[in-house]
Structure formats: structure tokens, C-alpha cells
Amino acid sequence: MATYKQLTAQLEKLHKEVAVAREKEIAQAIVDIKQQIADYDLTAEELGFTSKRVPGRKAASVAKYRNPKTGETWSGRGRSPGWLTGKNRERFLIES
Structure with a gap:
């Protein structure tokens, strides 16, 4: 069984990974949205x-x-x- 410190370190690493993934996905979503706005002249x-x-x-x-x-x-x-x-x-x- 993992210790409290090990679990805390894993959690911190996951929080960082989540933040990086979110930033990448937001950047792509913005590109996609801008393209659709231009495509449909919204x-x-x-x-x-x-x-x-x-x-x-x-x-x-x-x-x-x-x-x-x-x-x-x-x-x-x-x-x-x-x-x-x-x-x-x-x-x-x-x-x-």
C-alpha cells in the first residue's frame, strides 16, 4: 500500500498533468471555434x-x-x- 507522501506526490503530478492537458485542449477548442465562426460568418x-x-x-x-x-x-x-x-x-x- 502506498504511503500518504507517495499518494500526495502522485496527486500533485496528476494535477500538473491535468493543467497541461486542459491548456492544450482549450487552445485547440479556440482554434476550432474561431474557424467555425469564420466559416459560418457568425x-x-x-x-x-x-x-x-x-x-x-x-x-x-x-x-x-x-x-x-x-x-x-x-x-x-x-x-x-x-x-x-x-x-x-x-x-x-x-x-x-
């Missing part, structure tokens, strides 16, 4: 990620452009994102 709203309005703050700008590879959006306000620089913006317009 929005945050369609996924149920809507922001709640905070009193005194302006409402978030509506996205006008979308990067089909990453799903990243831009409202057309402020500095143009790198993925849109030097490209025909009409190709990235989100149809209403």
Missing part, C-alpha cells in the same frame, strides 16, 4: 454575446466591415484595422 450577437448598456456611455458602434478569415469586425470609425489597410473596403462590407 456575429457576437448570434452567439448570444450582447453587451449590456451602461448608463452614461455611448452605445457601441455597429460593425460595418468583417474580416472573413477571423470574424473580426470594424465599425468604420477610428483607425482602419491592419487586415483592411490597402484593400477594397467594399469586399468586406457587412450586408444589412
Whole structure:
């Protein structure tokens, strides 16, 4: 029969293995999710990620452009994102 110290050492080793496995699986899940978001051209709203309005703050700008590879959006306000620089913006317009 294993001693308390041996079992504690095994438990600590398993906790580390669990953490490493979890990190790897999370990384792969994020890659898979991003790919599906891009494949299906999903929005945050369609996924149920809507922001709640905070009193005194302006409402978030509506996205006008979308990067089909990453799903990243831009409202057309402020500095143009790198993925849109030097490209025909009409190709990235989100149809209403």
C-alpha cells in the first residue's frame, strides 16, 4: 500500500498533468471555434454575446466591415484595422 507522501506526490503530478492537458485542449477548442465562426460568418450577437448598456456611455458602434478569415469586425470609425489597410473596403462590407 502506498504511503500518504507517495499518494500526495502522485496527486500533485496528476494535477500538473491535468493543467497541461486542459491548456492544450482549450487552445485547440479556440482554434476550432474561431474557424467555425469564420466559416459560418457568425456575429457576437448570434452567439448570444450582447453587451449590456451602461448608463452614461455611448452605445457601441455597429460593425460595418468583417474580416472573413477571423470574424473580426470594424465599425468604420477610428483607425482602419491592419487586415483592411490597402484593400477594397467594399469586399468586406457587412450586408444589412
